[in-house]
Amino acid sequence: MTALPTRHDEAWRYADLAALAPVWPIATETIVVAPGETGARTLVVDGAAVHDFVITLGAGAEFAFHLLNAPRGYGRVAIRVTLGRGARFHLGAAQVAGGEQTVEIVTEVVHAEPDAVSRQVVRQVLAGRAVGNYLGRVVVDRGAIGTDGEQSIRAMLLDRGATANARPELEIYADDVKCAHGCAIGELDKDGLFYLASRGLPPAAAKALMLQAYLAEAFVGAIDEDDLTTAALAALEHLL
Amino acid sequence: MPVNHTTLESETSMLTIHDLSATVANKAILKGLSLRINAGEIHAIMGPNGAGKSTLGYTLGGRPGYEVTGGSVDFDGQDLLSLAPHERAAAGLFLGFQYPVEIPGVSMVQFLRESLNAQRKARGEDPLSGGAFLKLAREQAALLKLDPEMLKRPVNVGFSGGEKKRAEMVQMGILDPKLAILDETDSGLDIDALKVCGEGINAIMRRPDKAVLLITHYQRLLDYVKPDFVHVLAGGRIVRSGGADLALELEEQGYEGAVA
Ligand SMILES: Nc1ncnc2c1ncn2[C@@H]1O[C@H](COP(=O)(O)OP(=O)(O)OP(=O)(O)O)[C@@H](O)[C@H]1O
Ligand SMILES: [Mg+2]
Numbered sequence: 001m002t003a004l005p006t007r008h009d010e011a012w013r014y015a016d017l018a019a020l021a022p023v024w025p026i027a028t029e030t031i032v033v034a035p036g037e038t039g040a041r042t043l044v045v046d047g048a049a050v051h052d053f054v055i056t057l058g059a060g061a062e063f064a065f066h067l068l069n070a071p072r073g074y075g076r077v078a079i080r081v082t083l084g085r086g087a088r089f090h091l092g093a094a095q096v097a098g099g100e101q102t103v104e105i106v107t108e109v110v111h112a113e114p115d116a117v118s119r120q121v122v123r124q125v126l127a128g129r130a131v132g133n134y135l136g137r138v139v140v141d142r143g144a145i146g147t148d149g150e151q152s153i154r155a156m157l158l159d160r161g162a163t164a165n166a167r168p169e170l171e172i173y174a175d176d177v178k179c180a181h182g183c184a185i186g187e188l189d190k191d192g193l194f195y196l197a198s199r200g201l202p203p204a205a206a207k208a209l210m211l212q213a214y215l216a217e218a219f220v221g222a223i224d225e226d227d228l229t230t231a232a233l234a235a236l237e238h239l240l
Numbered sequence: 241m242p243v244n245h246t247t248l249e250s251e252t253s254m255l256t257i258h259d260l261s262a263t264v265a266n267k268a269i270l271k272g273l274s275l276r277i278n279a280g281e282i283h284a285i286m287g288p289n290g291a292g293k294s295t296l297g298y299t300l301g302g303r304p305g306y307e308v309t310g311g312s313v314d315f316d317g318q319d320l321l322s323l324a325p326h327e328r329a330a331a332g333l334f335l336g337f338q339y340p341v342e343i344p345g346v347s348m349v350q351f352l353r354e355s356l357n358a359q360r361k362a363r364g365e366d367p368l369s370g371g372a373f374l375k376l377a378r379e380q381a382a383l384l385k386l387d388p389e390m391l392k393r394p395v396n397v398g399f400s401g402g403e404k405k406r407a408e409m410v411q412m413g414i415l416d417p418k419l420a421i422l423d424e425t426d427s428g429l430d431i432d433a434l435k436v437c438g439e440g441i442n443a444i445m446r447r448p449d450k451a452v453l454l455i456t457h458y459q460r461l462l463d464y465v466k467p468d469f470v471h472v473l474a475g476g477r478i479v480r481s482g483g484a485d486l487a488l489e490l491e492e493q494g495y496e497g498a499v500a
Contacts, residue, residue: 189341189343190304191341192341192342192343194301194303194304194325194341195337195340195341195343195395196343196351196355197302197324197325197326197329198301198302198303198325198326198328198329198334198335198337199329199351199352199355199411199415200326200329200330200355200356200358200359200362200415201326201351201354201355201358202324202326202358203324203326205354205358206326209346209350209351209354210343210345210346212345212346213343213344213345213346213394214345216345217345
């Protein structure tokens with residue numbers, strides 16, 4: 001990882017390469033969860049930042065990663081996870097961006113052995129001309145039967161200029177595998193906004209309340225759920 | 241026989257709708273509707289399906305998509321139509337929805353506390369503390385015999401039809417408006433709930449400085465909340481007005497008989 005990536009590199013195709021150059025190369029943080037152990041990590045990206053994680057889960061290990069990617073400029077969190085037999089990985093990630101910002105979450109989840117479970121929940125709120133990316137590859141190695149992988153990716157676009165790129169990918173080399181992904185891109189419910197306004201909430205407060213609830217779906221089960229929700233609300237208030 | 245179509249200016253006028261026309265999706269629905277409601281009065285509007293009753297409520301509430309094409313509305317000395325929906329609420333207007341909206345993930349308590357404090361801020365009042373708000377919310381839930389645990393749940397999500405209507409009245413009690421427009425608050429309520437809601441409306445709104453506009457199809461709510469005036473809305477206008485007896489007459493004769 002010494003040469004600066006280019007757009008030809010699949011994992012960097014939507015990245016803000018100009019913002020990347022000054023912080024390159026990126027240090028990789030390695031997390032190893034021993035067989036049968038449990039781990040968790042919470043990350044709030046609020047500066048300009050690029051993060052790279054490599055996580056290895058032993059047999060029967062569990063790991064939950066909850067993050068809010070709400071940087072001031074370009075923000076990227078890349079996570080590569082390898083799952084041993086019967087391991088469980090959960091990712092709950094929210095992204096908030098506006099202006100000309102690019103934010104992205106790039107994951108590769110490798111089910112290397114049978115019966116592992118991976119769950120990824122990603123919620124994004126994008127305003128202005130912001131670009132929000134989710135590139136998520138799930139690889140099921142040969143012999144990793146009984147794999148259960150799920151990706152739920154949603155984005156809320158507040159302005160016409162905002163873009164969401166959601167690319168869940170499956171590479172399956174085993175039989176008897178259950179993998180599902182769903183992507184949805186939506187706008188705020190207008191009836192809901194009027195209902196809130198009719199009770200006295202100004203438009204920005206009504207939007208913030210609804211968007212906070214939407215992002216909170218990514219934080220369910222986090223140890224620092226309240227902190228994440230508070231940080232998300234602050235990011236939304238800054239945006240609206 | 242009470243007189244409603246007066247043009248006399250009175251200090252107690254709460255709502256004066258003059259010749260109001262409105263379209264929804266480019267379709268003319270309200271066609272020159274006039275109505276005056278004074279402080280201390282309770283008015284009922286009845287009328288056939290599709291007459292424009294809910295449209296009147298939404299237009300007064302400022303719902304996007306409901307375009308005013310003519311007329312004026314004075315609410316307590318202010319030009320109602322020039323205000324944004326949240327400003328109308330802060331000015332003292334409350335709209336009870338025929339179909340209350342579900343908002344996943346947002347708790348009733350958080351929503352109502354923020355709403356009340358936004359209204360108070362707009363009026364230059366101090367916000368209510370968390371403790372004071374919870375006390376108020378519990379009192380109002382008790383008045384409407386709504387399980388206070390429901391206030392912890394997401395707004396209207398998974399509430400039964402009757403619970404939604406009861407929760408609307410709890411919201412009204414908490415927000416304490418000057419004028420409540422209640423769109424078919426009685427529909428979906430069981431017999432006991434109808435009595436509880438009727439008594440709740442009286443307790444919250446029957447005061448000399450407040451007024452109510454009830455939109456309803458049936459006499460049964462009016463047995464509890466006795467109207468001073470009853471109007472028939474048909475074809476986008478008020479076509480007949482009378483006292484409480486008019487509702488009984490309508491129930492017997494139907495709209496065709498009573499309006500013909
Ligand atoms: N979004 C819309 N697009 C097109 N037409 C609409 C829309 N909303 C309302 N209308 C029409 O406006 C008319 C009046 O509707 P409104 O809901 O005000 O009637 P109502 O008197 O409240 O009826 P009900 O007693 O059934 O509740 C109806 O013909 C309805 O179909
Ligand atoms: Mg209606």
